Structures are given as C-alpha cells and as structure tokens.
Amino acid sequence: MRIVGLTGGIGSGKSTVSNLFKAHGIPVVDADVVARDVLKKGTGGWKKVVAAFGEDILLPDGEVDRPKLGRIVFSDPQKRQILNRFLAPYISSGILLEVLKLWMKGCKIIVLDVPLLFETKMDRWTNPIVVVWVDPETQLHRLMARDGTTEEDSKSRINSQMSLDLKRTKADILIDNTGSLADLNENFQKVLVQVTRPLTWTEFALS
Numbered sequence: 001m002r003i004v005g006l007t008g009g010i011g012s013g014k015s016t017v018s019n020l021f022k023a024h025g026i027p028v029v030d031a032d033v034v035a036r037d038v039l040k041k042g043t044g045g046w047k048k049v050v051a052a053f054g055e056d057i058l059l060p061d062g063e064v065d066r067p068k069l070g071r072i073v074f075s076d077p078q079k080r081q082i083l084n085r086f087l088a089p090y091i092s093s094g095i096l097l098e099v100l101k102l103w104m105k106g107c108k109i110i111v112l113d114v115p116l117l118f119e120t121k122m123d124r125w126t127n128p129i130v131v132v133w134v135d136p137e138t139q140l141h142r143l144m145a146r147d148g149t150t151e152e153d154s155k156s157r158i159n160s161q162m163s164l165d166l167k168r169t170k171a172d173i174l175i176d177n178t179g180s181l182a183d184l185n186e187n188f189q190k191v192l193v194q195v196t197r198p199l200t201w202t203e204f205a206l207s
C-alpha cells in the first residue's frame, strides 16, 4: 500500500486538497479527526488533559473546551509541549489503526493528512510527501477569514508551527496554493497523476 503524506501550514489548504483526493476516490486518514477523538470525554487523552489543566478546561457537558485549551497552549510553549507529550502516543496509534483498517480493506493508495507530519516524524511512513504551500500574507488572511480570529492570534498560531518555507524544502511534490481555487484544481490534476503512477524500481528500493 502506498501512503501519501499530505501536510502544510495552518490554513495553507490541506483540508481543501484532502477533499480533492477524497472526491477522486482516494481515502484520507485525517490526523485532526483522530486528534479530536482522543480528547473525547472519558478517553485516556481526556483524563490526562483534565489532570494537567484542571476541570476549568471542561464545558458544562464534560467535553474539553477546545478553543479555551487552544488559547492556553498557543500562548505558552511549555504548556503546548506538555499537551503534545500527553497526546502524541494516542494520536499516532489512532492514525496507525485507521491505516490498518484501510489496508485490510485492500486499499492500494491512501493519503495521510497530518499537519505535523515532519514534527512528529511521521514523514518516515509516507512516500511521496505532498506539501501545500501558500505565501505568508495569503495564509494569514485566509486563516483570519476562516476562523474569525485576530491578526495577533492568527500570527501566534502560524509562528507556533515549523516554518512553511522549511516544510516546502522537504516536499517531494509541492502544491503552491496562493492562487484561486480554480488554479488549485488545475494543479491538483497533475499531482493526482504523480501520486497514482507506479513507482520505479529505484523509487521502490529507496522508499
């Protein structure tokens, strides 16, 4: 089974590209969905978060108040590190389980949509790696428009991640998503050909 890595920066357009893969019948394992599941009320991840951040972090129904937790960890690198350490094992095993389910169904190509693909070293599982890049100004404006967040808040979220320019250097396939959605659709057709073509023996040996 070929596992295509899909990553980029916050608001660079990963989900938009991921939807294009799905629309072309290629299944996607979405790390954000897994990450949400591991924080659900009563799970191991939920218990660790409540123990570390207190019950103030919970909504009246007992679920984690994600925006509140986000504000806390995005403004405090040490707390972000603590949360990452707690959740990392739950998220990576959750992703692996989803990959296994698709493998057992006989899928030949799947996409792993992981915002922190490089940071978590999951890039070792994937080949090729597709990076969705966008210029910094467009990234900031799309993020503010989508989430209704302030410029300051959006910048701190962008700066908390590995730089998008560094991710770009690690791409096997780069999608420049600075243009319109129509441009993206056009670029995506070429990407689709690249990820679905058979590997050469050299690529196979080195993958």
Ligand code: ATP
Binding pocket: 008, 009, 010, 011, 012, 013, 014, 015, 016, 017, 115, 142, 143, 145, 146, 177, 178, 179, 180, 181, 182, 184
């Ligand atoms: P996150 O890491 O936060 O999940 P993401 O990388 O998945 O973000 P998207 O949600 O796909 O990013 O895109 C961010 C916003 O930009 C969305 O509102 C999306 O509709 C919009 N967008 C994506 N690509 C384009 C484009 N080419 N032109 C205009 N808007 C776009």
